Amino acid sequence: MITRSSALLQRPESPSADVKPLSRPSAWQTQLSQAIRDPRELCRRLGLDDSWLPGAEAGHALFEVRVPEAFLARMRYGDPHDPLLRQVLPLIAEGENVPGYVTDPLEEAEYTPGPGLIHKYAGRVLLIASPACAVNCRYCFRRHFPYSDNSPSRAQWERSLDTLRQDTSIHEAILSGGDPLAASDRQLAWLVEHLEAIPHLKRLRLHTRLPVVIPERVDDALSGWLGATRLQKVMVLHINHAQEIDQAVVKACERLRSAGVALLNQSVLLRGVNDSVAALAQLSERLFEAGVLPYYLHVLDPVAGAAHFDVPDEEARELIAGLREVLPGFLLPRLVREIPGETSKTPL
Numbered sequence: 001m002i003t004r005s006s007a008l009l010q011r012p013e014s015p016s017a018d019v020k021p022l023s024r025p026s027a028w029q030t031q032l033s034q035a036i037r038d039p040r041e042l043c044r045r046l047g048l049d050d051s052w053l054p055g056a057e058a059g060h061a062l063f064e065v066r067v068p069e070a071f072l073a074r075m076r077y078g079d080p081h082d083p084l085l086r087q088v089l090p091l092i093a094e095g096e097n098v099p100g101y102v103t104d105p106l107e108e109a110e111y112t113p114g115p116g117l118i119h120k121y122a123g124r125v126l127l128i129a130s131p132a133c134a135v136n137c138r139y140c141f142r143r144h145f146p147y148s149d150n151s152p153s154r155a156q157w158e159r160s161l162d163t164l165r166q167d168t169s170i171h172e173a174i175l176s177g178g179d180p181l182a183a184s185d186r187q188l189a190w191l192v193e194h195l196e197a198i199p200h201l202k203r204l205r206l207h208t209r210l211p212v213v214i215p216e217r218v219d220d221a222l223s224g225w226l227g228a229t230r231l232q233k234v235m236v237l238h239i240n241h242a243q244e245i246d247q248a249v250v251k252a253c254e255r256l257r258s259a260g261v262a263l264l265n266q267s268v269l270l271r272g273v274n275d276s277v278a279a280l281a282q283l284s285e286r287l288f289e290a291g292v293l294p295y296y297l298h299v300l301d302p303v304a305g306a307a308h309f310d311v312p313d314e315e316a317r318e319l320i321a322g323l324r325e326v327l328p329g330f331l332l333p334r335l336v337r338e339i340p341g342e343t344s345k346t347p348l
């Protein structure tokens with residue numbers, strides 16, 4: 001079972017381990033700490049009948065349930081096929097052993113030169129800034145990731161920063177996780193302050209789902225450190241369905257753009273969530289209305305427990321062909337697969 005559920009707000013060894021904790025949690029931190037973590041509660045709150053419980057509890061034992069209230073509020077009551085619920089509701093199928101589906105589908109263990117550091121592609125390095133997520137997505141390719149081995153101490157962070165200082169070919173630091181924005185603003189401000197002091201670093205990229213599942217995460221503190229850095233800022237949001245984008249998300253996106261952040265989106269093509277031309281077209285339209293450009297549509301990474309979300313390549317290509325007929329080119333996401341060992345994402 002994944003171990004990232006541990007204390008979101010008080011990891012003892014973190015970039016700011018020597019900084020006193022804030023006396024009061026922010027509104028988003030309170031929401032995070034109050035997220036639903038009980039599969040029975042999730043089913044009850046959405047009016048699902050008891051037939052969903054055994055699967056929900058069995059899947060929860062493999063990868064725990066985590067759903068913030070703000071995300072739950074966008075789901076349709078009484079509809080077990082709601083596209084947002086499908087992303088977070090554990091099913092009995094997660095326990096099936098499907099050939100080809102493994103715990104580390106992208107072989108990230110091969111590309112980890114130090115704790116919390118992943119170096120796969122030329123010119124950019126990925127930092128695991130937080131082992132926690134605001135929501136646990138059932139299809140997540142890191143659902144088995146050894147976060148406990150990748151939660152660096154302050155001294156380890158210093159070593160990772162040294163690696164970046166010494167390698168002048170690296171121009172972009174990517175904050176990932178878990179969800180990097182699950183870290184506190186103090187932790188992130190500390191990290192970014194050290195990153196921007198590295199002269200050859202040009203860009204800061206964040207991959208996050210937090211502004212979507214808890215839009216209040218985009219508050220004054222976040223806008224403050226993000227807006228202040230000299231680094232060019234790119235945020236890649238992870239949104240899979242148009243129904244995820246409510247007015248609060250639109251507002252969060254506006255604030256991010258005001259802080260000088262370029263907004264992109266990547267989605268995963270998921271059976272039962274967004275596997276139709278209509279759903280994908282609606283998602284692209286809604287993203288653009290919120291000032292976000294569709295970037296990637298990933299096919300599913302073959303992670304153990306998620307095979308029931310798979311859409312075959314041929315069908316994925318047909319969906320993109322259908323999308324091309326109804327959308328302008330700039331709203332068409334690139335259909336890609338990540339293949340371990342390749343120097344970039346592979347177009348399909």
Ligand code: SF4
Pocket residue numbers: 133134135136137139140141142143177178179209238
């Ligand atoms: S937010 Fe991202 S990293 Fe976290 S569970 Fe969902 S897909 Fe995985």
